[in-house]
Amino acid sequence: MALAGTPAANAADGPAGGVDIVHDSPGLAELFAGLDPDLDHRVLDLGPAAACNLEHYRAVATRIRFADLLRAATIDELRGLDGEELERRLAELLPEDGDGPDLILTWDVLNYLDDRLAGPVARRIAALAAPGARLHTMIITSPMMSAEPTRYLIVGPGRLAYRTGPARQVPAPDLPPARVERWLAPLGVTRSVVLRHGVRELVAVRR
Numbered sequence: 569m570a571l572a573g574t575p576a577a578n579a580a581d582g583p584a585g586g587v588d589i590v591h592d593s594p595g596l597a598e599l600f601a602g603l604d605p606d607l608d609h610r611v612l613d614l615g616p617a618a619a620c621n622l623e624h625y626r627a628v629a630t631r632i633r634f635a636d637l638l639r640a641a642t643i644d645e646l647r648g649l650d651g652e653e654l655e656r657r658l659a660e661l662l663p664e665d666g667d668g669p670d671l672i673l674t675w676d677v678l679n680y681l682d683d684r685l686a687g688p689v690a691r692r693i694a695a696l697a698a699p700g701a702r703l704h705t706m707i708i709t710s711p712m713m714s715a716e717p718t719r720y721l722i723v724g725p726g727r728l729a730y731r732t733g734p735a736r737q738v739p740a741p742d743l744p745p746a747r748v749e750r751w752l753a754p755l756g757v758t759r760s761v762v763l764r765h766g767v768r769e770l771v772a773v774r775r
Contacts (some may be wrong), residue, residue, distance in 0.1 A: 588721070588729040595769030597726030598695050599693075599704045600672065603628050612662075612669035612696065614638075614677045615720060624722040629671065637689070637715045638680055646685055654685075658692045668698035674705040675720045678748065679713060679741055686743075688726060690751035694774075701774040703755055707748060710766030713740040745770065 569721065574649045603609060609629040613621060617634040630710050636642075642661065670694060678686045716735035723729045730769055748770065755772035762768045 588678050588731050590727055590729045591765055592762075593728040593769065594730060595704050595706075595725050595759060596722070598754060598759055598771050599630065599702050600725070603671075609671055610665070610666075610667065610669045610698070611671045611673070612693075613620075614672075614674045614693075615717075616722055618719065621720075621722050629667065631665070631669075633665065633669070635755070637661065637677055641770050643681070644683075650684070655689055655692075658688060658763060664696060667697050667743060668701070669696040670701040672697060672701060672703040672733070674703065674719060675710060676706045676713075677760065678705065678743060678751075679708045679747075680717055687751050694755050695708050696702040697755060697774045699774055700754070703752065703770075703772045703774075705748065705752075706743065707743045707770065707773070708740040708766060709768050711740060712737040714738075716755050 575615065595636050607626055609633075610631040611625045611629045612633050612635065613625070614635045614637045614641075615621075616636040622632060623635075646657065674693065675691075678690060681689055693703070714732055714735045715738045716733055719731035721729040721731060745757070745760055745768065749772075755774045756774045757770050759771040760768060
């Protein structure tokens with residue numbers, strides 16, 4: 569994934585040695601636009617825990633879960649499962665929790681799952697979503713991407729720091745938006761925008 573933007577000043581989250589480039593994120597801005605801070609919002613973040621993201625979520629949410637779904641051991645385990653075993657393990661990793669999340673951030677998780685896993689993971693996320701839930705996801709549109717998942721840090725309203733390490737580049741998967749939309753049903757895409765640095769942001773809302 570090509571990165572071009574503003575270097576981030578805050579390097580407090582994540583492993584040392586990463587490089588932060590800050591980009592505008594219209595999808596993220598839309599995800600949080602108009603939220604009522606008096607309501608009981610519930611966040612599901614598929615990435616690893618990050619202090620700056622937690623601080624941002626706490627302004628609007630009372631329940632927050634970081635799933636850290638792309639840990640190498642987790643992905644290796646999922647690749648060895650299929651059918652009911654895969655569905656059962658996904659239910660353990662992404663369990664039901666009361667009313668379900670109404671703010672879901674998948675980041676670029678789907679890009680790092682093979683075709684056999686991406687669909688079931690997306691469908692599990694959609695199944696958890698509460699009525700009216702909003703979801704933000706990212707599809708890499710450039711030909712190459714980092715072999716290691718990028719960390720995404722919320723550094724301001726509609727502003728994301730992309731933290732990348734020294735990982736090698738690998739071919740990015742071909743994920744047509746229409747396929748992702750099918751996976752996410754009954755969430756319907758309300759915004760799709762291609763950014764100049766090789767990312768498509770999708771915002772979807774559960775009908």
